[in-house]
Amino acid sequence: MLRMRHALSCWLVLTSWLLLAPLHAETSDEDRQAEMQAMADRIDALVQARLDAENIQPAPLASDGEFLRRVSLDLVGSIPTVAQTRAYLQDTAPDKRQKLVESLVHSPAHPTHMATTWRSLILEPTDDPLSLQNESGLQTWLRGKFAQNVRYDRLVEEFLTATQGNDGPGYFYAAQELKPELLAAETSRIFLGLRLECAQCHDHPFDRWKQHDFWGMAAFFAQLERPGDNNIGLARFDIVDRNRGEVTLPESDEVVPPAFPGTTVSYASLGGTRRQQLAIWMVSRDNPFMPRRAVNWAWSHMMGRGFVHPADDMSPQNKPSHPELLDELTTYFIRSGFDLRQLLQTIALTETYARSSEAVSQSQAPDELFARMAVKSLTPEQLFDALLKVGLLQPPNAMVENDPQRSQFVARMRTAGKDRTEFDTGMPQALAVMNGPPVSTATNVETSGLLKAMSAPFLSDEQRLNVLFLAAYSRTPNQQELDRYKQFLAEAEPDQQSAALGDVLWVLANSAEFMLNH
Incomplete structure (x- = not known):
């Protein structure tokens, strides 16, 4: 039995390799990057053509901080560190987005996520x-x-x-x-x-x-x-x-x-x-379902919904929103050697993926047109790891999967629905975040490494607030936020400054902007 299975496996691998070898045997990194960018451009052209046909104006590109946070959550399952955010925001290279995506898909956190x-x-x-x-x-x-x-x-x-x-x-x-x-x-x-x-x-x-x-x-x-x-x-x-x-x-x-x-x-x-x-x-190349399902999953994972929605209901009766694009992306996936990592990377390189999640008009475009990025709730695992990273309670990218505290948190935050664009979190889950660990630990001056670091006397309140916002939102506060929180810190008693910073962090960690991937 084992010999037969081994022979079959070898036959499958050899046959697939022989079919695809001419496409990949001599492909350099430069050629591969060019292929991905060409496909990304093709995706954008087909999405834009549908928007033009519907006379819909797409949303503008997201800010650097929004894109960094979004692609980090989608590709490695957690938010970036303050240092990573600062480096990306200060980078002026025209290809910094491509380099960021490349680094994320080759990060040890990517296969874990x-x-x-x-x-x-x-x-x-x-x-x-x-x-x-x-x-x-x-x-x-x-x-x-x-x-x-x-x-x-x-x-x-x-x-x-x-x-x-x-x-x-x-x-x-x-x-x-x-x-x-x-x-x-x-x-x-x-x-x-x-x-x-x-x-x-x-x-x-x-x-x-x-x-x-x-x-x-x-x-x-x-x-x-x-x-x-x-x-x-x-x-x-x-x-x-x-x-x-x-x-x-x-x-x-x-x-x-x-x-x-x-x-x-x-x-x-x-x-x-x-x-x-x-x-x-x-696994046949001409299977009418398997490659298309994988492509639809990848698009749904990155964009919040698939060409076919729900993503696991690809019945011939459930028509795709962009049939030509689904067909071309499926062909691309097959020709790449069923490379799921390259497929995700290609989608991340598109302008479609990089758009803002904000509505562009009062008459909102239908979600299936992808005029803007869908707003997705964080999975329980993403939320837990984001909270830990804000609190600096563990090294970046460390996923302590067997941690009882993590397991308990994930269990409490788990909901019946699997559609991340539907927000069915209720009061028990909200209270678990607002009052239970790890939020209470991350916002406690006695246990939060981040707050202890913020207590340095040479830091101004504005600098402290910048760090907290970079940690939570991957952006600095706008002027209204800065003025409001500076006033809050100024009114705190001298011996309550650290506690006041903890209150600010608690507010940020319990906000929709923190708990959503946008």
């Missing part, structure tokens, strides 16, 4: 300690793949054909209890952008999917089992592909053979186990 993002995409949130421990295995596996910048098609193939429980994907199968119907629904949603589960009990009333489509997909997972007495609750969860096991339509004896959704390709023409057959079809 991508792993956290994809773990949340793959698994439903949980507060169970054992489940959280098992989730960390998937987090570690994903981080390793993103750190190596493994081809996306290769990542999908490894995920679909995982057998050993100490490999991260093994826990995904455990979380779905090895049930074919659950595995079919989730893998279709995650990697194909198809919500086939709506056809589980009957033909979809509004879409093309039939019951046979759903159960044909489920049949690829019908021959899985745990070897021996392997316990489903253990962190190690091995999987065996048998040569027996079928699925039937609900309330009938009709056996449904494996079938790829939306295509007439026969699985019988492919070798290997059923999961390997599914992987071969799914």
Whole structure:
């Protein structure tokens, strides 16, 4: 079994490499940068063409501080430090934005953030300690793949054909209890952008999917089992592909053979186990769903919504807002060798991504036209790490994932919705931020490294306020803010100056500008 899987994996990698080698064998860094910029320019041209057709004026470019904070949150999952912000604001080089994006995608924090993002995409949130421990295995596996910048098609193939429980994907199968119907629904949603589960009990009333489509997909997972007495609750969860096991339509004896959704390709023409057959079809260059789903995810991650919205509902009935752009960006992604990092980097280089989030007129343009940047709420992980960075309680880019305080905060701030442009945070979450750690620690003069540094006697109130605003917002205060907070500090008793600074930081950390990615 292992020999067959290894042979299949080698065949997949070799075939893909041979197909793509002419495009990348001699590509220099300069040529690669030129390719990315050309694609970024093409994206901007197609988005602008749609805006012109609708007679809509796009928002102006965001300020340097806004862009720095936004791209840092999107690519490395945290806000920049004061030193990083100052350096970027003072940089006058015309290509500083390109250099910033390049440095971020090659930062050690980038694969960590991508792993956290994809773990949340793959698994439903949980507060169970054992489940959280098992989730960390998937987090570690994903981080390793993103750190190596493994081809996306290769990542999908490894995920679909995982057998050993100490490999991260093994826990995904455990979380779905090895049930074919659950595995079919989730893998279709995650990697194909198809919500086939709506056809589980009957033909979809509004879409093309039939019951046979759903159960044909489920049949690829019908021959899985745990070897021996392997316990489903253990962190190690091995999987065996048998040569027996079928699925039937609900309330009938009709056996449904494996079938790829939306295509007439026969699985019988492919070798290997059923999961390997599914992987071969799914990572094919001409797969009608997988590459487009990856591109739509990347656009949604960076822009707040995909060309198709919701991003995991790419049914043929759910038309994209920019079909030509989705097609061209998908072709670009395939030609790049399924390079997800390059795809994100390319989007970050566009003028579309760099636009301000402020409304440009009273009659707001529809969100799907991307006339301005969408405002996104921070994920619980992003918010926690941003608060720690403001308080200087840990080194920059250090992600203490197993910290109980971090886990408790993330659990309290977690919401049911996954759309970051919808703000469903309620009173319990707000109180957790306003009164609980780490905010109370970061704004306490006795424990905040930032506030202790601000107590130096040679610093003026204006200089102190500049530092606090740079830390929280990646910008300096405007004149109105400066005047108001200077007056607040001036009215404080001499022995309460540090406490007053803590109050200012508390206000900044609890503001919408801090808790949103804009």
